[in-house]
Amino acid sequence: MTATTTPTGTDAIISLRHGAGGRAMRRLITETLAAGFPPPPVEGIGLAAMDDGAALRIGDRWLVVTTDSHVVHPVFFPGGDIGRLAVAGTVNDLAMMGATTPLGLTCAVILEEGFRKSDLERIQRSMQETCREAGVTIVTGDTKVMGRGELDGIVINTTGVALADTVIPDAGLRPEDRIILTGSIGDHGMALMVKRHGLEIDAELRSDVAPINGLIAAALAVAPGAVTALKDPTRGGVSSALHEMAEKSGVGIVLHEPRVPISRTVRAAAEMLGLDPFQIANEGKAILGVRPDAAERVLDALRAHPLGEAAELVGECIGDHTGRVILDTGIGRRLLVESEGELLPRIC
Amino acid sequence: MPETLLSDGVGELRFRDPAKARALAGALARVVAEIGRTPVSVMHVCGSHEQAIAKFGLRAVLPRDLNVIMGPGCPVCVTDVPEVDEAIVLAQDGVRIATYGDMLKVPGSVKSLADAQAEGARVDVVYSAAQAVELARDTTEDVVFFASGFETTAVATAAVVLSGPPGNFSVLSTHKYIPPVMEIVAEMPGSRVEGFLAAGHAATITGSAIFERFVERHGIPVVVAGFEPLDILGGLVKLVELVRDRSPKVVNMYPRCVTAEGNRNAQEQLWRVFRSVGGNWRGIAHVPNGNLRLRDEFAAVDARRKYNIDVRRLWTRAPSTLTQVCICGTIMAGTASPHECSLFGKQCVPDSPVGACMVSSEGTCKIWYQYGGHPDL
Amino acid sequence: MCLGVPGRVIEIRGATAIVDFFGVRRETRLDVVDEPVGPGDYILNHVGFAIRKIPSHEIQDTLALYELLLKETEGDMMAADVRGEIAGVRRPEGPDA
Numbered sequence: 138m139t140a141t142t143t144p145t146g147t148d149a150i151i152s153l154r155h156g157a158g159g160r161a162m163r164r165l166i167t168e169t170l171a172a173g174f175p176p177p178p179v180e181g182i183g184l185a186a187m188d189d190g191a192a193l194r195i196g197d198r199w200l201v202v203t204t205d206s207h208v209v210h211p212v213f214f215p216g217g218d219i220g221r222l223a224v225a226g227t228v229n230d231l232a233m234m235g236a237t238t239p240l241g242l243t244c245a246v247i248l249e250e251g252f253r254k255s256d257l258e259r260i261q262r263s264m265q266e267t268c269r270e271a272g273v274t275i276v277t278g279d280t281k282v283m284g285r286g287e288l289d290g291i292v293i294n295t296t297g298v299a300l301a302d303t304v305i306p307d308a309g310l311r312p313e314d315r316i317i318l319t320g321s322i323g324d325h326g327m328a329l330m331v332k333r334h335g336l337e338i339d340a341e342l343r344s345d346v347a348p349i350n351g352l353i354a355a356a357l358a359v360a361p362g363a364v365t366a367l368k369d370p371t372r373g374g375v376s377s378a379l380h381e382m383a384e385k386s387g388v389g390i391v392l393h394e395p396r397v398p399i400s401r402t403v404r405a406a407a408e409m410l411g412l413d414p415f416q417i418a419n420e421g422k423a424i425l426g427v428r429p430d431a432a433e434r435v436l437d438a439l440r441a442h443p444l445g446e447a448a449e450l451v452g453e454c455i456g457d458h459t460g461r462v463i464l465d466t467g468i469g470r471r472l473l474v475e476s477e478g479e480l481l482p483r484i485c
Numbered sequence: 486m487p488e489t490l491l492s493d494g495v496g497e498l499r500f501r502d503p504a505k506a507r508a509l510a511g512a513l514a515r516v517v518a519e520i521g522r523t524p525v526s527v528m529h530v531c532g533s534h535e536q537a538i539a540k541f542g543l544r545a546v547l548p549r550d551l552n553v554i555m556g557p558g559c560p561v562c563v564t565d566v567p568e569v570d571e572a573i574v575l576a577q578d579g580v581r582i583a584t585y586g587d588m589l590k591v592p593g594s595v596k597s598l599a600d601a602q603a604e605g606a607r608v609d610v611v612y613s614a615a616q617a618v619e620l621a622r623d624t625t626e627d628v629v630f631f632a633s634g635f636e637t638t639a640v641a642t643a644a645v646v647l648s649g650p651p652g653n654f655s656v657l658s659t660h661k662y663i664p665p666v667m668e669i670v671a672e673m674p675g676s677r678v679e680g681f682l683a684a685g686h687a688a689t690i691t692g693s694a695i696f697e698r699f700v701e702r703h704g705i706p707v708v709v710a711g712f713e714p715l716d717i718l719g720g721l722v723k724l725v726e727l728v729r730d731r732s733p734k735v736v737n738m739y740p741r742c743v744t745a746e747g748n749r750n751a752q753e754q755l756w757r758v759f760r761s762v763g764g765n766w767r768g769i770a771h772v773p774n775g776n777l778r779l780r781d782e783f784a785a786v787d788a789r790r791k792y793n794i795d796v797r798r799l800w801t802r803a804p805s806t807l808t809q810v811c812i813c814g815t816i817m818a819g820t821a822s823p824h825e826c827s828l829f830g831k832q833c834v835p836d837s838p839v840g841a842c843m844v845s846s847e848g849t850c851k852i853w854y855q856y857g858g859h860p861d862l
Numbered sequence: 863m864c865l866g867v868p869g870r871v872i873e874i875r876g877a878t879a880i881v882d883f884f885g886v887r888r889e890t891r892l893d894v895v896d897e898p899v900g901p902g903d904y905i906l907n908h909v910g911f912a913i914r915k916i917p918s919h920e921i922q923d924t925l926a927l928y929e930l931l932l933k934e935t936e937g938d939m940m941a942a943d944v945r946g947e948i949a950g951v952r953r954p955e956g957p958d959a
Contacts, residue, residue: 152603161836331886395503405884409867410612411586411846467503468510468714469545474855505928512932585909613910615891634909637866641911644893686866689906689914712866719928726934738927741920742866742906748913750896 160475162372163187182234182306186385189233189368190297192304199304201236203227204296212256212290215328216343219293220260222420224267226371227297228348233307233367233423236299237354241276242268245294250285260291271348273297305357307378308385309365315432316390316452317425319352319445320345321398322375326417327406342402347421352444356425359434366426369419373476376415378424379462380475386426389458395467396451415464416476426454500713501541509718510546516725517548526552526677527724528670528819530663531684532559532847533712539856541714551725554819555852557666558684560634561587561845562817563766568659569593570796572631575657575788576606577799581624583617584631585638586610591844595799598631614641621654629788632658637687639777640751643758646779646786657788660777662761663687664695669772670818671703678705678819680724685711685739690755692747693737704733711739758783767841768814807832813840816849823853830854866908868916871901879912881905 154161166187177183180194190203207223217225224242231239244264248257268274324345331342349369357364366386370378375397383390399414407414421444427435432450439445462473517525529535535555538544547553557563570593576582582598589610590599602608607626611617614630621628632642639660646656663684670676683696688709696707706727710720720738727734737743757780764776779787788794810828815821823829823842833839835851842848869883869890879899881890888907892899895912899905905912 150603152599164836402885405886409883409886409888464542466540466542468501468506469542471539471542471545471856508932509928615910637908637913640894640913641891641909644891644911648893686906686908686913689866715928719931722931740923740927741916742914748894748896751894751913754894 182304186306186308188306188308189230190236192234192301195300197302199236199301201231201234201299201301201304202296203230203234204294205230206292206294208289208292209329210289211329211332212260214332214344215341216325217346217420218260218263219291220263221267222346223293223295224264224271224273225346225348225420227295228267228271228273228350229369229420229423231297231299232348232350232353233305233369234301235303235305235353235357235364235367236301237350237357239271239273239297239299239350241274241298243277243279243294243296244275245279245281247281247283247288247292249283249288249290252291257291260293267348271350273348303361305364305367306385307366307368307382310382310386310388310390310426310454311365312388312454312456313429314365314388314426314454315429315450316379316392316454317427317432317436317439318375318397318449318451319349319423319425319439320421320447321400321403322370322419322422323399323403323407323414323417325420326374327403327412327414330410330412330417331406342400342406345419345421347444349421349423349444352439352442353423355438355442355445356435359438360431363428363431363435364425365428366424368424370422370424371420372418374414374416374418375424376413376462376473377476379473380460382424382426383454383462384460386454387459388454388456389460390452390454390462391465391470392452392462392473393465393467396449398447398449413474413476415473429453500711500715502715506541506543506714506718507546509715509722510543510548513551513718513722513725514548516722516729517551520725520729523550524552525550525679525725525728526554527680527682527721527728528554528556528678529682529684529710530556530558530667530670531682531687532562532845533686534558534682534684534710534717535849535852536847537712537714537717539852543714543717547721551721553682553721554678555817555849556670556678556819557766557769557817558663559817559842559845559847559849560638560661561591562813562841562848563661563666563769564588564591564633564659564841565765565767566594567765567796569597570595570799571789571794572598572629572657573601573606574794574796574799575629575792576601576608577604578792579607580792581607581609581620581626581628582631583609583611583620583628585612585633587845587847588631588633590838591841592838593799594796595801597844614645618645618648618650618654621651625653627653627655629792630654630656632656632660635661635663635684635687636755636777637684637690639759640690640755643754646758646783647754650786652785655786655788655791656779658759658778660759661766661772662775662777664691664699665761665774666766666769666772667699668703669769671699671705673818673820675820679728680705681707682717682720682724683707683709685709685716685742688737688739688743688747690748690751692745692752693735693743694745695747696735700733700735706733707735709735709737709739709743711742766817768811768817770814807839811840813842813850816842823850826850866906866913868904868906871899871903871905873901874899879905881907881912883907 155165182192192199328342328344368378439448464473617630708724759777761774763773784790838844842850869881873880891911897915904916906914
C-alpha cells in the first residue's frame with residue numbers, strides 16, 4: 138500500500154493518523170523510524186520487538202528501559218494533567234514488561250515561551266504526588282524553552298529504568314490462556330473527548346490515569362509463570378492492544394462483550410459521538426494474559442487492590458483465527474474493529 | 486448497572502436483550518424455511534442498519550437462506566466524486582470547511598479533505614449543522630458547511646438555513662434523497678430483491694406512508710424498522726412473513742418513532758429550503774430527484790452560487806486506474822458483494838481506500854473488512 | 863444515515879432543550895420537532911436536533927409487538943422452548959461504575 142497505488146497519495150507527509158496508535162503508526166515505525174538499527178549488544182528485547190520497552194541482559198537480571206513523550210491537550214483535564222500522565226505512563230510501560238519497582242525516571246521538559254510558571258508548578262506538584270504513589274523518583278532531567286508559536290505549550294518526555302528478574306513480553310499468549318482486564322474501559326480518552334467537544338455530563342467523566350505498578354506486582358506475585366503477557370491499552374484502546382498481542386503471540390482472542398466493564402456514562406457518551414469504546418485510550422488499566430489454572434487467583438489478587446476492584450475475566454485465547462480478535466456480543470460473534478487512525482466523531 | 490436504565494424511561498437497552506434476539510432469530514429461520522426458496526433476498530437502504538447488524542453480531546444469527554443485502558444507504562459512499570472535489574477546491578482556496586467526520590477521508594478524484602488538511606487547509610469536523618453556524622459566528626472568515634447525508638440530516642441543515650445564519654456562512658449541499666433510489670434498485674435488471682427494510686429515522690421525518698406508492702407499483706413489501714437488535718430482527722421477521730404471504734404492504738415496526746404521515750413540521754422546513762434534482766450518485770449514475778439542492782431564494786447561503794468552484798483545477802494528474810476497477814457501484818446496488826471485488830482487502834483497505842465504500846463507517850466494504858463480513862466465526 | 867439517540871428533556875431554554883442521554887447532557891435544538899416538548903419528555907436526537915417526541919407508552923407497545931411476532935410464528939414445540947427462554951431472560955451486559 139504505497140503512495141503510487143493510492144489515489145490520494147497521503148504517504149509523502151506525516152498526518153495525524155501516524156500518531157494515533159493504530160496501524161498507520163505501526164507502519165511508520167517499522168518502515169521508517171525503526172528501520173536499519175542493529176540489535177542491542179547484549180541478549181534482550183530490542184527495537185524489532187516493538188514492545189512497551191527494551192530489556193537488556195545484565196548478569197542474571199534484566200535492565201528494562203522505556204521512554205515516552207507526552208503532548209496531551211488540554212494540559213489539565215478531569216482526573217489528572219500532563220505531569221501525572223508523564224509519570225504514570227512511563228511507570229506503567231515498565232510494569233507492562235514485568236518491571237514493577239523502577240529505579241528512577243528522567244524528565245525532559247520543553248516549554249513554549251509564554252507558558253505560565255504557576256501552571257508549571259502545578260504540573261510539577263502533580264508529578265511529585267504521582268511519583269510518591271508509584272514509589273519512584275526523578276533522577277535527572279533536561280529543560281528547553283522554544284519561542285512563542287514554535288511549540289504548543291509544553292511537551293514532557295520521561296524515560297524509566299528498572300531491574301527485573303523476569304520479563305513479560307506482550308507476545309507470550311498461548312491458546313487456552315485467559316484474558317483479564319483490570320477495570321473499566323474508555324475513561325481517559327472519553328474524559329478528554331468530552332472536554333474537547335464541550336459535552337456536559339452530570340457525573341463528571343474522569344481520566345483513569347494512575348501508576349499501576351503496585352497492582353501488577355500483586356498479580357505477578359500469585360505464581361511464577363502465571364501471567365504470560367501484559368499490555369496497557371493506551372492509544373488505540375483495548376482493540377489495538379489485543380490485536381498486537383494476538384498478532385505477536387500467534388493466537389486468536391475471543392472477547393466477551395457482556396463481561397467487559399464500562400461505565401454507563403462512557404458508554405452513553407461514546408454512543409452519542411458514534412465512537413467505539415474499544416478504541417478509546419485508557420491510562421490506568423492493563424490487559425493480562427493468564428494461564429487458565431491461575432486465572433481465578435490472579436483475578437482475586439487484582440480485585441484485592443484498590444486500583445483493580447473492577448477487574449474482570451473477559452476472554453480467552455484460541456489456536457485458530459491467529460492475529461484476530463473476535464467479539465462475542467452476547468447475540469452473535471463478529472470481528473473486533475481495529476483502530477486505524479484518529480477517532481472521529483461520526484453522525485452515522 | 487444497565488438495569489437502572491431499563492426502569493428509567495426509554496429503556497433502549499431492552500431492545501438489545503440477547504435471549505429475545507436469539508428467539509427472534511429462531512422465528513426468522515422458521516419463516517424463511519416456510520418460504521421454501523433459497524436464497525430469499527431482502528434489501529435495506531441504511532448504512533446505520535448495516536452498522537448495527539455488524540456491531541451486534543447479527544449476521545452470525547441470520548439464517549443461511551436469507552440474504553440481507555445492503556443497498557445504497559451510505560450517504561458518504563454515494564456522495565459523488567465531483568461533489569467531494571468541490572469541497573476540496575474551496576479548502577485549497579483558503580475557505581474554512583466545516584464537515585461531518587465521515588466525509589473527511591473520502592477520496593475525491595485526486596485527494597480527500599483530510600489530505601487537504603494535512604497540506605494546510607482549514608477543515609473542522611462538526612457533529613451538528615448548528616455547530617458549523619457557531620463556528621461562522623466566532624470568526625470573520627468565510628465558513629462553508631459541507632452538508633452531506635440523507636433527508637434526516639438535511640432537515641437539520643434546513644433548520645439552520647431558516648434561522649438566519651451570519652453572512653460569512655454558506656452551505657455546500659450534497660444531501661441525497663433515498664426514496665428515488667429504491668425505485669432504481671427495484672427496477673434494475675437481475676434484481677432479486679423481494680422486500681425492503683426501510684430506515685427508521687428517515688421515516689420519522691418522511692412518514693411510513695411515503696412507501697405506499699412504491700409498494701403498489703412494484704408489488705414488494707416494505708417494513709420500517711429501528712436500529713436496535715430487536716428492532717432489526719423483528720423488522721426482518723415481519724418482512725419475510727409478508728414475502729411468504731405474497732402481501733405487498735407497508736408495515737411500520739418502529740411506532741415509537743415513526744407515524745404514517747411523519748413529522749410535518751420538519752418536512753415543511755426541508756422542502757422550503759431544498760428542492761430535489763436529478764444527479765449522479767457515486768457508483769450508481771443518474772438518480773432522478775435523488776439530490777437535494779438549495780432553492781433560488783437561498784442563493785446567498787448557497788456555496789455553489791457564492792463562489793466560483795471549478796473542479797477541473799484539481800485534475801493535475803490522471804486519476805488512479807484503480808478507481809476504474811472499483812465496483813462500489815454494483816456493491817451499493819446490491820448485485821455484488823465486497824468479496825467479488827479484486828481490490829477488496831488488498832489494494833483497497835481502510836488505510837488506503839480506493840472507493841468510498843471503504844471509507845465511510847457505513848460503507849459496505851469498510852464494514853465487511855472490519856467486522857469480518859459473513860462470519861464463519 | 864441515522865445515528866438517532868433517545869434522551870430525556872431536563873430543561874427548556876427557548877428553542878433549545880437540555881437533554882439527558884443516559885448521563886450525558888447535551889443541548890438539542892427544537893426547530894424541527896412536531897409537538898410541544900417539555901421537561902420529562904423523551905425525544906429522539908439526530909445531529910443536534912430533536913426529530914421526534916417519543917411517547918413512553920410506545921416502548922411497551924413495541925416490546926409487546928415482538929412478543930406477538932414470536933407467538934405468530936409458533937405452531938410447534940420449538941416455539942414453546944423459545945417462550946420459556948424469554949420468560950427466563952437474563953439481563954445483559956457487565957457492571958458499570
